[in-house]
Amino acid sequence: MVAQESLWRNAAYRRYLGADVLSQFGTQVTLVALPLVALITLDATPFQLGLLTAVEMIPFLLVGLPAGVWVDRMRRRPILIVTDLVRAAALGSVPLAAVLGHLTLPHLYVVALVVGVCAVFFDVAHMSFLPSIIDKGVLAKAIGMLESLRSVAGVAGPGVGGAMVQILTAPIALAADALSYLASAFLLRGLKAAEKVRPAQERRSLRAELLEGIRYVLGHPILRRVAMVGGLNMLANGFWAVVQPLFLIDEIGVSAAVYGLIVSTYGIGGVVGALIAPKVVERFGLGRAMYGGALLAMVFPLIIPFSGPGWQLALYPLGTLTWLIAAVVFNVGQASYRQAVTPDHLRGRMNASMRFLMWSMMPIGSVLAGLLAESLPISTMLWITCLIVTAAHLPITLHLPTRDLKL
Known part of the structure; x- marks a missing residue:
């Protein structure tokens, strides 16, 4: 564990942070490149684009809940390394297949599935691992730093990804993500941390331990509401994955490079939100920071549907920028709270349960958006997406006791 004043002097935390930034940079490149591989290189339909995100x-x-049980039974650092290496191999196969002239949509679906499975295990182990190397009292500051540097990657990654797609084609741009995962695995390999593994005799059946995690989340008055907010936001993200490229590229007609720059505003908002979140928590308290972030995250997305050609295009990044600032303040608060209040032996299952309840909504959203986009105007789809985001934060904003939460 490390005290607040020595947070940056902790070698394990620096490696953890560095590995995450590298991985996030490549992921942000993929955020632009992968749908554009389907849309531009393989001429995918809206439904096929939605299916890619769903896969x-x-x-x-499928494995979100069991992943939490397995993560709680194992050392978490090796899980992070293995999943990084597998993702590097999967994404590296896309530019190779493109160069050889064998790239197909089924290949892209398989890659998306492999990357998704690895993401489940990595994300659960990654957040559960953090309290093993820092003190509970600096969780908000540490997560704020993490979100800040992730957001820097979010600023640079999409812009670089758009430029790479423009210059090198979308499949070749995915090579950057493969390299970033290799670099992340290298940093994590050198990270030293004392991890406790529960003795085998203390373990119960997979089903019993899985249900314990779900019951803990659903039985907790705040975690239950956070899961509802996250689930509806991920439903909206499934819509974004389909609607955003169709609106900006097909409807408005922006280039791949401009598309990447617009998407990078999410990262700028994330940087600002992550930088101010610890100060907002310190000034107003954890509960009021969460509540205020959720309240503002309801309003700002409604700017986006007013965007269009010409000067109106500026409304799109303005809406995403302000929305992400508010959303990250909320997310830093809720992530700090849930890591602090959850016992160590339950943390993996808690994080997996939260991920399951939240992220399982995204494939539903992407398939639904793909189907609706076949018959509805894209401008209407954009309004639907933004209204889902607004409604998503009601479980917190309608619950006034949230304002009194403390670590």
Whole structure:
């Protein structure tokens, strides 16, 4: 564990942070490149584009809950390393197949599925591992730093990804993500941390331990509401994955490079939100920071549907920028709270249960959006997406006791 004043002097935390930034940078490149491989290189329909996102997210439904049990039974650092290496191999196969002239949509679906399965295990182990290397008292600051540097990657990644797609083609751009996962695995390999593994005699059946995690989340008055907010937001994210490229590229007609720059505003909002979140928590308290972030995250997305050609295009990044600032303040608060209040032996299952309840909604959203986009105007789809985001935060904003939460 490390005290607040020595947070940056902790070698394990620096490696943890560095590995995450590298991985996030590549992921942000993929955020632009993968749908553009389907849309531009393989001429995918709206439904096929939605299916691609669904395939990547479906592992959260299939293995999301068991992943939490397994993560709680194992050392978490090796899980992070292995999943990084597997994702590097899967994404590296896309540019190779493209160069050889054998790239197909089924290949892309398989890659998306493999990356999704690895993401489930990595994400659960990654957040559960953090309290093993820092003190509970600096969780908000540490998560704020993490979100801040992730958001820097979110600023640079999409812009670089758009430029790479423009210059090198979308499949070749995915090579950057493969390299970032290799670099992340290298940093994590050198990270030293004392991890406790529960003795085998203390373990129960997979079903019993899985249900314990779900019951803990659903039985907790705040975690239950956070899961509802996250689930509806991920439903909206499933819509975004389909609607955003169709609206900006097909409807408005922006280039791949401009598309990448617009998407990077999410990262800018994330940087600002992550930088101010610890100060907002310190100034107003954890509960009021969460409540205020959720309240503002209801309002700002409604700017986005007013965007269009010409000067109106500026409304799109304005809406995403302000929305993400508010959303990250809320997310830093809720992530700090749930890691702090959950016992160590339950943390993996708690995180997996939260991920399952939240992320399992994204494939539903992407398939539904793909089907609706076949018959509804894209502008209407954009309004639907933004209204889902607004409604998503009601479980917190309608619950006034949230304002009194403390770590």
